[in-house]
Amino acid sequence: MLNRSKSRLVPLKIGACKEGRNLQNPAHRIILALDVPDGKQAERLLSVWDDGFRPFIKVGYQLFFRVGPEWVARRKEEGYPVFLDLKLHDIPNTVARGIESLCRLGVDFVTLHASGGRRMMEKARETVEKEATGSRRMKLLAVTQLTSTDQQMLHEELGIGEPLGQSVQRLAVLAHRSGMDGVICSGLEVQTVKKATSPEFLAVTPGIRPAGASAHDQKRVITPDEALKNGADYLVIGRPITQVPDPKKAFQELIESIQ
Numbered sequence: 001m002l003n004r005s006k007s008r009l010v011p012l013k014i015g016a017c018k019e020g021r022n023l024q025n026p027a028h029r030i031i032l033a034l035d036v037p038d039g040k041q042a043e044r045l046l047s048v049w050d051d052g053f054r055p056f057i058k059v060g061y062q063l064f065f066r067v068g069p070e071w072v073a074r075r076k077e078e079g080y081p082v083f084l085d086l087k088l089h090d091i092p093n094t095v096a097r098g099i100e101s102l103c104r105l106g107v108d109f110v111t112l113h114a115s116g117g118r119r120m121m122e123k124a125r126e127t128v129e130k131e132a133t134g135s136r137r138m139k140l141l142a143v144t145q146l147t148s149t150d151q152q153m154l155h156e157e158l159g160i161g162e163p164l165g166q167s168v169q170r171l172a173v174l175a176h177r178s179g180m181d182g183v184i185c186s187g188l189e190v191q192t193v194k195k196a197t198s199p200e201f202l203a204v205t206p207g208i209r210p211a212g213a214s215a216h217d218q219k220r221v222i223t224p225d226e227a228l229k230n231g232a233d234y235l236v237i238g239r240p241i242t243q244v245p246d247p248k249k250a251f252q253e254l255i256e257s258i259q
């Protein structure tokens, strides 16, 4: 439960996060994107793991705008590691104040756009430091270029002239220098990102597709196995698990493909 004894929500005990999870276990490297319309459907999906296993869950716009922070806080209370994928992007002060509110939920990861710039990211980092409880601090991940962006879109729609790989690398370096804990990038770019920053700098990779699966709207896709071989720390996977008749089986097959 949320502790409301003071005037604000007190962070809940963390069930698991990178430090608390055994990353030798491939199941702990998968982050399940809970892109479903409401809390009931999300809970039904999570209930397939009736053996006590708590997958790392990612809550994005669709679910968060429907269920709100209390639902997220409850999942933390139940022991789910939580990645809140809100991709914050605004003036530094507004992002910092938003981060301040999110820190109270005790979630593990939050995203913001690296293209918001150095000052925005630095202020976000200062805020999570200030709000940290004990050794526990929410981690900040900066989105480099969305995995739905390809070279043509980068040039023609976003007006960015540099090659896509170079843009990802440049934003990753900026994020690293601005105090971020890691980036969101494609599994195709992990080696470049780690080389340009540090091996400890987290590479969290969406756009994961088992061989032969539909890419949907993703452009820079890679198989789970290849992403891990490239050094990805976590694989974000949604539709290949959530949009199939047997999500537990799909999850299990993904794990087997990377073991």
Ligand SMILES: O=c1ccn([C@@H]2O[C@H](COP(=O)(O)O)[C@@H](O)[C@H]2O)c(=O)[nH]1
Pocket (backbone or CB within 6 Å): 033, 035, 060, 085, 143, 145, 146, 147, 148, 184, 185, 206, 207, 208, 216, 218, 236, 237, 238, 239, 240
């Ligand atoms: O660059 C990005 C940043 C975030 N995402 C999110 O990851 C999942 C991917 O879902 P799939 O169904 O496996 O494609 C989704 O929630 C995105 O919002 C991303 O794909 N790319």
